[in-house]
Amino acid sequence: MTKLSFVAFDGTRFEVEAENGSTVMENAIRNAVPGIEAECGGACACATCHVYVDETWTDIVGEPEAMEEDMLDFAYDVRPNSRLSCQIKVRDELDGLVVQVPERQG
Amino acid sequence: MESSKTDVLIIGAGPVGLFAVFELGLFDMKCRLIDILDRPGGQCAELYPEKPIYDIPAWPSISAQGLVDKLMEQIAPFKPEFSFNRMVSGLEKLEDGTFRVTTDEDEVIEAKVVVIAAGGGSFQPKRPPIPDIEAYEGSSVFYSVRRMEEFRGHDLVIVGGGDSALDWTLNLQPVAKSVTLVHRRPEFRAAPDSVNKMYAMQEMKQLDFQVGQVTGLKGSDGQLSSATIKGPDGDVEIPCTRMLPFFGLTMKLGPIADWGLNLHENLIPVDTEKFETSVPGIFAVGDINWYPGKLKLILSGFHEVALMAQAAKKIVSPGERIVFQYTTSSSSLQKKLGVAD
Known part of the structure; x- marks a missing residue:
């Protein structure tokens, strides 16, 4: 199992155990992390599972692909460390990953 | 004003609305479907046409668009009629029990039964996350171009990076006083x-392109005067008296919410025998309905329309005996499907 931490906009921290191969979004929904809506259910079609990857993790998590980058155009307050959490697959190297939830989703 | 009559009006042409045509058609009911999109398929066609779906029985994998195409083929024998690019607005029950439904394009449809298969709601332009933008909507901020003249002589800011944003940047450039594209x-x-073309026009100083996000608006009484853009080099304020944001589509229940139906968190509660709403003669199927144990699966929607069709038949043809038949063996059903020997 891989440890993930979600930091909600109000600062509340949610530590969850995630299975490799699942997406960061799925783990947020399973654990009812507030502020992750995932309207389209993970199809990279809505930009409502937007998160900020903690600065210390951006290199390991990597850059969004073109399709995700296009979808990020619809997100609110997009920053260089913005990602759609449905497009980040959990894997061993992400053990300890911290992501922040933005003020709102679009 | 267009007007038409049908047995059943289906609101929403997504997979469940399409399959309703099949089940209703087996009982000789004619259907008209209305949808805000310009083609059938709903979310399957609009949000994820190329994504494979794995839980359609007997299809180990089928793309969302592939499913829509197959459904269109399956319902073709029943010759459904479509009203695309329309959103329902009003609903009225006439004395004889017929429903009179109007649309935003002043179309009038009379139907004996109404089936709401509206999924997550109708697709509507997404409001961009800019503080106080509501105050300017309809007066300075528009989400579509109905008349280009609205923009003549204005300092126009267009926000977005898709085809709508680019096309209107190019088309309105000769009309507006100035055009700034923000992406x-x-x-x-x-x-x-x-x-x-846009970069070439920027080169010739015919328009301006700013990399950044709009973070604030200034103006009064609904009239915009300027917009603040947060770019890589900090904030810039630019004159802006008209704005066109293109941020894609979102889904909203829309005018159906005002039809006097009972609602449960923006979903429509139904019974699980007929999938009828709190108003007799109005049914709700697919993602838009709610009942204990509801699962938002296409599969569940297909089941729901089969049961709904039985109940709808009793309204459309009162007193007629309903005979349960299989398509594998019933010659009358096969005739309707155009496959009889």
């Missing part, structure tokens, strides 16, 4: 030809 990055989702 959060220098890459676009639009046709490369439009992007090249």
Whole structure:
């Protein structure tokens, strides 16, 4: 199992155990992390599972692909460390990953 | 004003609305479908046409668009009629029990039964996350271009990076006093030809392109005067008296919410025998309905329309005996499907 931490906009921290191969979004929904809506259910079609990857993790998590980058155009307050959490697959190297939830989703 | 009559009006032409045509058609009911999109398929066609779906019985994998195409083929024998690019607005029950439904394009449809298969709601332009933008909507901020004259002589800011944003930047440039295109990055989702044209016009100082995100608006009484853009080098304020944001589509229940139906968190509660709403003669199927144990699966929607069709038949043809038949063996059903020997 891989440890993930979600930091909600109000600062509340949610530590969850995630299975490799699942997406960061799925783990947020399973654990009812507030502020992750995932309207389209993970199809990279809505930009409502937007998160900020903690600065210390951006290199390991990597850059969004073109399709995700296009979808990020619809997100609110997009920053260089913005990602759609449905497009980040959990894997061993992400053990300890911290992501922040933005003020709102679009 | 267009007007038409049908047995059943289906609101929403997604997979469940389409399959309703089949089940209703087996009982000789004629259907008209209405949808805000310009083609059938709903979310399957609009949000994820190329994504494979794995839980359609007997299809180990089928793309969302593939499913829509197959459904269109399956319902073709029943010759459904479509009203695309329309959103329902009003609903009225006439004395004889017929429903009179109007649309935003002044179309009038009379139907004996109404089936709401509206999924997550109707697709509507997404409001961009800019503080106080509501105050300017309809007066300075528009989400579509109905008349280009609305923009003549204005300092126009267009926000977005897709085809709508690029096309209107190019088309309104000769009309507006100034055009500024704002997009959060220098890459676009639009046709490369439009992007090249835009850069060429910027080169000739016929328009301006700013990389950034709109963070604030200034103005009074609904009249915009300027917009603040947060770019890589900090904030810039530019004159802006008209704004066109293109941030894609979102789903909203829309005018159906005002039809006097009972609602449960923006969903429509139904019974699980007929899938009828709190108003007799109005049914709700697919993702838009709610009942204990509801699962938002296409599969469940297909089941729901089969049961709904039985109940609808009793309204459309009162007193007629309903005979349960299989398509594998019933010659009368096969005749309707155009496959009889």
